[in-house]
Amino acid sequence: MKITETSLKGCFVLQPKQFEDERGVFFESYQQKKFENAVGEQINFVQDNISVSKKGVLRGLHLQTGIHAQAKLVQVVHGEVLDVIVDLRKSSTTFGKHYKLKLSSVNKTAVFIPKGMAHGFVTLSDEATFMYKCDAFYNSASESGIIYNDQDLQIDWECPVESPIISEKDIVLPTFKEFFR
Numbered sequence: 001m002k003i004t005e006t007s008l009k010g011c012f013v014l015q016p017k018q019f020e021d022e023r024g025v026f027f028e029s030y031q032q033k034k035f036e037n038a039v040g041e042q043i044n045f046v047q048d049n050i051s052v053s054k055k056g057v058l059r060g061l062h063l064q065t066g067i068h069a070q071a072k073l074v075q076v077v078h079g080e081v082l083d084v085i086v087d088l089r090k091s092s093t094t095f096g097k098h099y100k101l102k103l104s105s106v107n108k109t110a111v112f113i114p115k116g117m118a119h120g121f122v123t124l125s126d127e128a129t130f131m132y133k134c135d136a137f138y139n140s141a142s143e144s145g146i147i148y149n150d151q152d153l154q155i156d157w158e159c160p161v162e163s164p165i166i167s168e169k170d171i172v173l174p175t176f177k178e179f180f181r
């Protein structure tokens with residue numbers, strides 16, 4: 001497993017060692033000891049989520065705030081997405097910065113997203129199955145986020161369709177400035 005820190009402090013990309021043979025491939029998608037040694041802290045994941053999205057679906061930018069804030073370990077087990085992470089930690093040297101990368105069942109790459117970062121993705125393949133671990137339970141009352149096309153963040157989502165398919169909840173998310181008001 002190769003684990004490297006991204007341009008966002010505390011956010012890591014994990015690339016598993018793949019064992020290929022005539023049957024196919026095997027890889028460890030998560031190994032606690034290697035993971036915690038690399039990220040430098042104990043993480044107790046308590047919930048696994050899976051979502052399946054059609055091409056052009058954009059989910060995000062989401063985070064849970066306060067005591068229900070979640071760190072996440074995200075990966076794609078089918079298809080491909082463009083994954084986007086935004087540092088919303090005011091004390092961070094990378095506050096307000098975003099990082100994006102393609103996650104797919106081919107590159108088998110995972111991303112560790114620490115608490116305090118907003119997360120979203122747009123589906124690039126016809127369908128994508130997104131799987132992620134969270135270190136805090138779902139708490140709908142603490143859900144928040146930032147509108148995907150925020151003018152300050154200027155994120156290029158590389159959306160494969162004319163208009164992204166977005167939930168009614170996400171289309172009314174606050175802007176970056178409103179989030180901190």
Ligand SMILES: Cc1cn([C@H]2C[C@H](O)[C@@H](COP(=O)(O)OP(=O)(O)O[C@H]3O[C@H](C)C(=O)[C@H](O)[C@H]3O)O2)c(=O)[nH]c1=O
Binds near residue numbers: 063119120169
């Ligand atoms: C997140 C979540 C949702 N739900 C229920 C609530 C809704 O009735 C339904 C769909 O939820 P939502 O539209 O918030 O799902 P996504 O848009 O995929 O949200 C996720 O998408 C982005 C990319 C993330 O990083 C977040 O972890 C998460 O917010 O599942 C649950 O029951 N438990 C949960 O943990």
